[in-house]
Amino acid sequence: MYTYSQNTRREAMMCMFYVKNPSKSVEFYKKVLGDDPVEAHPGFALFVLKNGSKLGLWENSEVEPKVSVAPGGSELGLEVDDVDADCARWKKWGAKVIQEPTDMDFGRTFVAEDLDGHRIRCYRLFE
Numbered sequence: 352m353y354t355y356s357q358n359t360r361r362e363a364m365m366c367m368f369y370v371k372n373p374s375k376s377v378e379f380y381k382k383v384l385g386d387d388p389v390e391a392h393p394g395f396a397l398f399v400l401k402n403g404s405k406l407g408l409w410e411n412s413e414v415e416p417k418v419s420v421a422p423g424g425s426e427l428g429l430e431v432d433d434v435d436a437d438c439a440r441w442k443k444w445g446a447k448v449i450q451e452p453t454d455m456d457f458g459r460t461f462v463a464e465d466l467d468g469h470r471i472r473c474y475r476l477f478e
Contacts, residue, residue, distance in 0.1 A: 363403040369411035
């Protein structure tokens with residue numbers, strides 16, 4: 352049995368998005384994340400974010416066990432410096448913005464969907 356100890360093991364989070372076309376998704380996320388994937392194969396790509404977290408893009412037809420839910424049931428959150436400028440930039444990249452920039456209890460935010468309908472919430476916390 353694995354027991355997590357904060358003192359002996361450091362974990363980074365990984366989020367996996369199941370996508371129809373990894374190469375098209377890679378092009379989208381290269382713009383969004385401002386970096387190339389550290390690993391890229393025909394059915395899979397891996398991005399490592401500045402904080403050590405990882406985003407995997409896996410072709411949904413290759414996933415085992417098979418995926419049984421549609422995208423959009425969760426969100427990837429990305430903290431950004433300028434919510435409004437990023438939203439405008441994302442629109443130019445073809446992202447579907449489903450919530451325009453707005454102030455919420457925690458800060459300023461917008462929500463977009465990637466090519467497969469995965470939700471991405473960009474936010475800037477109120478200080």
